[in-house]
Amino acid sequence: xxxxxxxxxxxxxxxxxxxxxxxxxxxxxxDLVAAAAHARETGGAIYLLLxxxxxxxxxxxxxxxxxxxxxxxxxxxxxxxxxxxxxxxxWWRHLETSVAHEWRRELRRHIGDDQLPLxxxxxxxxxxxxxxxxxxxxxxAFPRRMLRASSAVSLLPDFVEEARSQLTALGxxxxxxxxxxxxxxxxxxxxxxxELLVSEGYAVARIGEPADGVRSCxxxxxxTTSSRPLSLEMFLVYASAFIMCESIDLxxxxxxxxxxxxxxxxxxxxxxxxxxKNGLFALSAAIDLEAAQPITIGDMLTQPYFRDLHKQQVRxxxxxxxxxxxxxxxxxxxxxxxxxxxxxxxxxxxxxxQSRFRQRVVEAGTALAPISAHVAEWGPxxxxxxxxxxxxxxxxxxx
Amino acid sequence: MKVLFLMDSPEYLRFYDSAIEExxxxxxxxxxxxxxxxxxxxxxxxxxxxxxxxxxxxxxxPESVGLWSQVAYRLRGTMDFVRFLHPTFRDAPALRARIKRxxxxxxxxxxxxxxxxxxxxVGRIERLLMAAERAIPVQTSIIEFLQAHAPDVLLVxxxxxxxSDQVDWVKAARQCGIRTGVCIASWDNLxxxxxxxxxxxxxxxxxxxxxxxxxxxHYLPIDRVVATGAQLFDKWFEKRPxxxxxxxxxxxxxxxxxxxxxxxxxxxxxSESSAEVAFVRRxxxxxxxxxxxxxxxxxxxxxxxxxxxxxWADDPVADLPRVTVYPRRPYNPVEQSSRDDFFxxxxxxxxxxxxxxxxxxxxxxxGRPVCSMLTPExxxxxxxxxxxxxxxxxxxxFLRIAxxxxxxxxxxxxCLRDPAATGAETERFVASFIRPHGRDRAAxxxxxxxxxxxxxxxxxxxxxxxxxxxxxxLTLVAALPAFAVDQLRPQALARLRKRIRSAPRRTTKRLKxxxxxxxxxIP
Numbered sequence: 023x024x025x026x027x028x029x030x031x032x033x034x035x036x037x038x039x040x041x042x043x044x045x046x047x048x049x050x051x052x053d054l055v056a057a058a059a060h061a062r063e064t065g066g067a068i069y070l071l072l073x074x075x076x077x078x079x080x081x082x083x084x085x086x087x088x089x090x091x092x093x094x095x096x097x098x099x100x101x102x103x104x105x106x107x108x109x110x111x112x113w114w115r116h117l118e119t120s121v122a123h124e125w126r127r128e129l130r131r132h133i134g135d136d137q138l139p140l141x142x143x144x145x146x147x148x149x150x151x152x153x154x155x156x157x158x159x160x161x162x163a164f165p166r167r168m169l170r171a172s173s174a175v176s177l178l179p180d181f182v183e184e185a186r187s188q189l190t191a192l193g194x195x196x197x198x199x200x201x202x203x204x205x206x207x208x209x210x211x212x213x214x215x216x217e218l219l220v221s222e223g224y225a226v227a228r229i230g231e232p233a234d235g236v237r238s239c240x241x242x243x244x245x246t247t248s249s250r251p252l253s254l255e256m257f258l259v260y261a262s263a264f265i266m267c268e269s270i271d272l273x274x275x276x277x278x279x280x281x282x283x284x285x286x287x288x289x290x291x292x293x294x295x296x297x298x299k300n301g302l303f304a305l306s307a308a309i310d311l312e313a314a315q316p317i318t319i320g321d322m323l324t325q326p327y328f329r330d331l332h333k334q335q336v337r338x339x340x341x342x343x344x345x346x347x348x349x350x351x352x353x354x355x356x357x358x359x360x361x362x363x364x365x366x367x368x369x370x371x372x373x374x375x376q377s378r379f380r381q382r383v384v385e386a387g388t389a390l391a392p393i394s395a396h397v398a399e400w401g402p403x404x405x406x407x408x409x410x411x412x413x414x415x416x417x418x419x420x421x
Numbered sequence: 422m423k424v425l426f427l428m429d430s431p432e433y434l435r436f437y438d439s440a441i442e443e444x445x446x447x448x449x450x451x452x453x454x455x456x457x458x459x460x461x462x463x464x465x466x467x468x469x470x471x472x473x474x475x476x477x478x479x480x481x482x483p484e485s486v487g488l489w490s491q492v493a494y495r496l497r498g499t500m501d502f503v504r505f506l507h508p509t510f511r512d513a514p515a516l517r518a519r520i521k522r523x524x525x526x527x528x529x530x531x532x533x534x535x536x537x538x539x540x541x542x543v544g545r546i547e548r549l550l551m552a553a554e555r556a557i558p559v560q561t562s563i564i565e566f567l568q569a570h571a572p573d574v575l576l577v578x579x580x581x582x583x584x585s586d587q588v589d590w591v592k593a594a595r596q597c598g599i600r601t602g603v604c605i606a607s608w609d610n611l612x613x614x615x616x617x618x619x620x621x622x623x624x625x626x627x628x629x630x631x632x633x634x635x636x637x638x639h640y641l642p643i644d645r646v647v648a649t650g651a652q653l654f655d656k657w658f659e660k661r662p663x664x665x666x667x668x669x670x671x672x673x674x675x676x677x678x679x680x681x682x683x684x685x686x687x688x689x690x691x692s693e694s695s696a697e698v699a700f701v702r703r704x705x706x707x708x709x710x711x712x713x714x715x716x717x718x719x720x721x722x723x724x725x726x727x728x729x730x731x732x733w734a735d736d737p738v739a740d741l742p743r744v745t746v747y748p749r750r751p752y753n754p755v756e757q758s759s760r761d762d763f764f765x766x767x768x769x770x771x772x773x774x775x776x777x778x779x780x781x782x783x784x785x786x787x788g789r790p791v792c793s794m795l796t797p798e799x800x801x802x803x804x805x806x807x808x809x810x811x812x813x814x815x816x817x818x819f820l821r822i823a824x825x826x827x828x829x830x831x832x833x834x835x836c837l838r839d840p841a842a843t844g845a846e847t848e849r850f851v852a853s854f855i856r857p858h859g860r861d862r863a864a865x866x867x868x869x870x871x872x873x874x875x876x877x878x879x880x881x882x883x884x885x886x887x888x889x890x891x892x893x894x895l896t897l898v899a900a901l902p903a904f905a906v907d908q909l910r911p912q913a914l915a916r917l918r919k920r921i922r923s924a925p926r927r928t929t930k931r932l933k934x935x936x937x938x939x940x941x942x943i944p
Contacts, residue, residue, distance in 0.1 A: 208461055209730060209751035217750065307467075311458060311481035314469045341484055345458040347465045 026050075027057045028104045032089075032097060036066040039101050042077055050077075051256070051278040055175055056168040058084050069097055078181035078253055082174040126153045166403035169297050172280050177260055185257035193243045194227055199263040204230035204272055207287060207348045214351040215266070216242050218358065227258055230269070264361055266354075270294065273301070284361045287348050290331060291322055291383055292400040296410025299369040304357050304413045306346040317344070319379075319412075319420045323386035328394050357413045375417040382420070383407050422449045422876045425572035427482065427590055429582050430457045431464045435755060436606040436653045437578065438472075443869040445475040452570060454479035456587060463727075463753040479570070483562040485586040492900040493557050497584040498524030499532070500550045501615035504638060506535055507543045515801035516613060519690065524584040524615075526903035547616065547640060552886035554588065554618055556893040563593040571599075573876050577621070578604040581614040581639075591619045592883070600880045602872060608651075608782065608854070611635055612807035620645070623875050625868065627651045628857045630811055647871050650856045650864025657786045658863070662768045663761040669769055673722060673747040673762075681720035682708075682833065683770035685780035686729055691802040692776045694731040698738075700796065704774070705741055707826045713834035722747055724766055726778065727754040772836045777802055777809050785819050785850055790836035790843040792821040794829035811854065819847040 026049070028039040038057045042050035057068050058081045067085040070077070071094070080086065089097050129150040133143050177185075194200060201224045205212055216226050220241035232246040245258075259265055259272065260279035267273055268287050276283035277297060285303035288294035294303045307316045308327070321327055327344070334342040349357070363371070387401030401407070411417065424444055428434060434441075434453075445451045458466040458481050469478045485493070502525040504510070505517040521533055538546075567575070567590075575594040580587045580603045594601045601621040605611060611631055617624070617639040624635055624646045635646045662669070670678040684701055686692070692700070701723060708716045721744045725733035730751045738744045747766070752759045763780075764787075767773065773784040773791045776799050781791045793812075795803055803809050812818040821836060821843060823829035835842060852860050858867055886892055 206461070208463060208753070210463070210727075210753050213734070213750040309458070309465065309467050311466060312479075314466045314478045314480035316467060341481070345466055345481070346460045347467065348461065 026053045027060075028101060030097070030100050030104075032067075032069060032093065036064055037061075037069050037087075038066060039069050039071065039097055039104075041071040041073075041101055051079075051175070052169065052274050054079065054081065055173045055278055056165045058174050059168040059171065062174070071098055071101055078178045078256075079175050080178055082176065084174070122153045126150050129153065163398060163403055164400050166297055166408060167406050169277055170406065170409065172298065173278055175278055177257065177279070181253070182257065182260075185254055186261070188254055189258065189261065192245065194225060194258075194261075198223060198225040198241070200225050200227060200258075200261055202227050202229060202258050202262040202265040202267070202272075204228070204265070204267040204269060205286060206231055206268055211348060211351055211354070215354050215358070218351075218355060222358070222362070224263065227262070229255065229258065230267075264300075264365065266358075276301075282361065282365055284357055286354060286357065287346070289346055290328075290400070291319075291412075292387055292397055292407070295380075295383060295408045297408040299409045300364065301408065301410030302357060302361055302364065302413055303410065304349050304353060305416060306348060309345040309347060311341070311343055311345050316347075319416060320382075323383065323390075325390055325393065328390065328396055332394075332396055353413075353415065356415050360414055372411055373414050373417060375420065376411040376414060379412050379417045379420050380407060422574065422873065423570075423572045424449055424451045424574045424576060424872065424876075425479075425567075425570060426451060426453045426576045426578075427587065428453070428455050428578050429585065429587060430459065430462070431455055431466050431468050432462060432755075433578050433606055434464070434468060437604065439655055439865040440652050440868045440872075441472065441476060443865045444872060447869060447873075449873075450477070451475070452477040452479050452572065454482045456482060456484070456590075464755050468755075482590075483560075483566055485560050485563070485589050487560070489557050490560065490586070490589075491904070492897055493554070493589070494524075494584050494586070495526045495900050495903045496550060496553055496557070496896060497588065497615065497618060498526055499529055500547060500554070500618055501525075501583055502529070502532060503543060503546050503550065504616050506532075506538045507540055507638065508537055509540075509638070509807065511537050513801070513805045513807065515690070515805050520583060520615065526900075526907065528902035528906040544640060551618060551640075553892055553896040553899075555592070555884065555886050556889045556896060558893075559593045559596050560589050563589055564597060567593055567597045567599060574600045574602060574872060576602045576604055576872065579606045579610050579614070580617055580619075580621075581605070581610050583615045585615065585618075588618050591621050595881055595883045598880050598882075600875050600878065602875050605631060605635075606653075607779065608811065609806065609808035611638065617641065620881070622878060622881055623647060623871070625649055625871055627864075628854050630816075630854065634807075648857050649867040649871055650858055650862070651854075652864040652868045654783070654786055654855055655863045655865050657764075657783060660764055662765045664765065666769050669765045673766070674745040674749070675720050675722060676743055676745075677720070679720055680771040680837070681722050681769075682837075683766055683773050683784075684721065684723045685773060685775040685778055685784075686724060686726035686733070687776045687778040687802075688726050689729040689731075691778065691806075692729070692799055694725075694729050694733065696798050697729070697776070698732045700776070700798070702738060702741070704794075704826070704829075705738065705744060707830050708833070711830040711834065713830065713837075715837055716830060716834055718743070719771075719837070721745070722766060722770065724748070724763070724780075727752055727759070771840065772833060774833065777806065781812060781820065782855070785847045786855060788844065788847060790821065790840055790847070791819060792823070792829060792833050792836060794823040794826060812850075814846060817850060817853055819843060819850040 030037060030039055038061055040053055040057055042054070061068050061084045067087055068081065070086060070088050072088060129146050132138060133146050133150065201219050203216060203226050216228065219226050226242045228242060228244050228246055230246055256275060256279065259275050259281050262281055264282040264284060265272060265276050266284045266286060268285070270293055273283045273285050273296065282300035283296060285294045285296065287306045288303050289306050291305060296303055305319060305322065308322055309315065310317050330342040330344055384402045384405060384407050387397055387407060390397040391401050426437065426441060441451055441453060453469055453472065453476055455466060466480060472478065501520050505513065505520060510516060525532065575590065577587050577590055580591065591601050602623040602625055603617065603621045605624065605626045608627060611634040620641060622645070624641060626632055626635060626646055626648050627650060628648050632643060632646045632648050635641045636643045667678045675681055686697055705721055708719065711717060723738060723744065723746045725746065733746055734750060736746050736749065738746060748762065767784050767787050767789060770789060773781065773789050775781050775791070775793055784791050810816050812820040813822060814820065821832040823832050856862060856864060
């Protein structure tokens with residue numbers, strides 16, 4: 023299992039134990055979808071260990087049980103023991119990795135020593151390589167295959183009713199199809215995109231960070247400044263014709279409620295690659311800061327690019343070798359056009375360049391996974407990256 | 422001659438594009454690079470590529486890293502704050518608060534308790550801190566970069582950004598024997614931002630007023646500061662509108678092509694968006710109630726500042742007749758269409774009104790009368806800034822400034838009746854502030870001449886302060902509290918402060934409770 027669930031037996035059958043953290047609805051939503059897929063395959067059930075708030079969802083075809091009394095106590099103990107074992111394993115792995123890392127550094131120092139006999143140096147090289155393999159941290163890969171099929175999770179009718187009335191109070195009515203727009207892009211671009219969506223007949227719900235100068239009238243409801251429960255955000259995505267977002271959390275929330283998603287300003291082709299057919303994504307323009315010119319999308323599938331991204335995102339370096347430019351209004355207009363066409367024709371018309379790009383991502387991911395933990399986590403799952411696509415105008419550029 | 426032009430970010434290119442092209446046109450080998458690139462800014466580093474056929478584009482230069490870079494950042498932040506203790510800045514609390522918020526290390530927040538110092542003391546402290554700056558070792562990566570490209574002249578702009586790491590570049594260039602010139606990008610840079618902190622071979626400013634500022638507030642010898650004029654405005658002297666008046670009025674949403682007054686918005690630091698909207702509504706109400714018939718009916722065009730659009734996006738003046746906001750949604754100020762819109766707005770308007778913005782200077786170049794009024798809500802960012810005083814008539818400026826709204830309405834009415842009335846003042850201002858070498862002499866060639874002259878002088882050798890190692894050690898020790906305090910999370914500090922503040926109240930409550938218990942026990 024690569025999801026945050028524990029497999030055990032209860033009442034004589036195999037069950038999956040989940041302890042949803044309601045403060046992270048996306049994470050636990052994804053866990054639930056993946057667990058449902060797994061339970062359906064094995065004919066098992068899902069046991070939810072809820073601490074307080076209940077989840078406003080049901081899973082079709084899989085029994086979801088909330089244990090009580092002695093059974094709950096027993097399953098909680100199983101959960102705690104398994105979690106503690108998992109933590110200890112992770113701690114041990116981390117320790118092992120750092121020792122291996124130091125050992126490898128020491129060996130490398132001697133490999134470069136000309137005064138040592140060649141045979142010994144070659145021997146040391148073999149040892150260093152073995153240590154590299156041993157020292158690789160275990161990554162739990164994003165379960166792409168499990169999440170491939172449309173989610174069997176549906177929102178409970180009571181919750182839907184309540185959320186709908188809350189949205190009406192916020193100014194979102196059923197009159198026009200809704201688009202949820204979340205972006206940290208420049209205000210001028212965001213304003214132009216929302217104006218376009220409104221002119222196409224959509225109502226726009228803007229969420230995310232408040233931005234200077236973005237309209238909150240004429241079909242646009244600005245929800246960036248008001249606080250709202252996360253479950254309402256889930257409903258907002260559920261009620262939308264499609265979502266436009268920059269954050270991966272929101273894309274995953276869209277998987278949960280089967281809403282088409284368009285990810286914009288993506289920096290990482292693996293993380294953002296959509297799982298489902300109804301997903302599109304557009305990459306930011308990555309700029310080589312030393313040469314002051316954009317790199318190609320093909321270059322965004324190479325090891326140096328991911329090494330740099332890792333330095334910035336994980337090690338928190340102030341600056342990497344790449345800068346980024348947001349998608350332009352023209353690019354987003356194209357992407358919206360493609361999204362609308364996809365919804366209208368049932369996502370039948372994938373171009374050759376888009377298929378080729380998918381293949382390229384799979385190949386690059388397969389090659390990079392053994393040397394990059396990040397790609398191992400987010401890259402192809404047994405040769406499957408996703409049924410979604412890169413927006414056509416960018417895919418055409420790659421080929 | 423090999424020139425390396427290092428700008429803080431790609432946005433500075435618009436100040437120097439003509440100068441860079443002029444230097445390249447004269448056959449010099451020009452390379453351009455920037456210190457920072459911010460992903461969400463309208464101008465990206467890829468913009469530099471449009472010059473690639475004429476100059477070498479070196480992209481983003483190596484950043485300052487390591488312990489000494491951290492020490493230098495805190496030292497520079499302190500220097501930038503100390504300059505605002507100068508008596509000249511006594512009425513500039515907004516500037517002082519901004520620099521404190523931006524760069525003053527929290528361990529030195531106590532400096533803000535000092536109301537002000539006399540100019541001699543500020544000068545002495547700044548010189549001491551400058552000596553500490555000189556004692557900080559130069560970054561090896563920067564020296565290697567300079568040695569690899571080996572320019573004859575290093576031009577840096579603006580250097581005065583808060584706690585700027587461009588200082589490292591000037592120091593490294595001096596160490597490599599490269600001549601250094603600092604280009605002051607705009608009219609407010611020497612009084613609104615930080616200290617120059619190092620002595621370059623030359624500082625290039627717009628005019629005599631800025632020369633005096635560089636000498637008085639940045640402790641530079643006056644002979645090292647040269648006024649060339651404002652090269653970025655050269656284009657404005659030749660520019661023509663891109664469409665006719667009717668077409669512009671139609672595009673901007675004005676009801677007809679009758680004369681209109683243009684209100685130009687200011688940045689969010691000068692006038693927060695909501696306050697600006699309230700001000701504009703009050704101002705328009707005053708126009709409509711004025712005794713001048715031409716003002717009661719005049720069209721008003723509001724042009725919000727590109728980075729201060731927040732409240733304007735909702736068109737908060739939609740209910741007012743003959744008033745239009747244009748552009749109606751956030752715009753990218755560097756796009757050619759936005760620049761054309763801006764020029765056309767100024768060109769076709771009858772007069773300009775604003776709070777404190779560079780657009781007033783652009784209006785003056787085109788010869789439009791410019792009015793403003795002093796209001797309590799913007800006192801800190803009008804009279805509380807030094808650069809605003811350059812616009813005042815008593816300092817050679819062109820601004821019709823009023824202290825009451827009635828006075829302002831009268832002044833505006835006069836300007837509309839006789840647009841030429843302010844002509845002489847405006848001409849005088851342009852001749853002294855924008856083109857000090859003559860109204861007909863473009864500033865760009867003068868700028869290029871000065872850079873060529875710079876290449877002929879002897880580069881200053883690096884001067885280590887006396888007892889440099891001791892000073893270096895002391896600087897490091899002085900930075901330690903700043904490091905320590907910066908590590909403390911603000912939330913933890915806030916909790917502690919709250920507990921300390923509530924300690925007397927909690928103690929009193931406990932004592933009262935104890936007293937009540939004793940009372941119950943002792944009949």
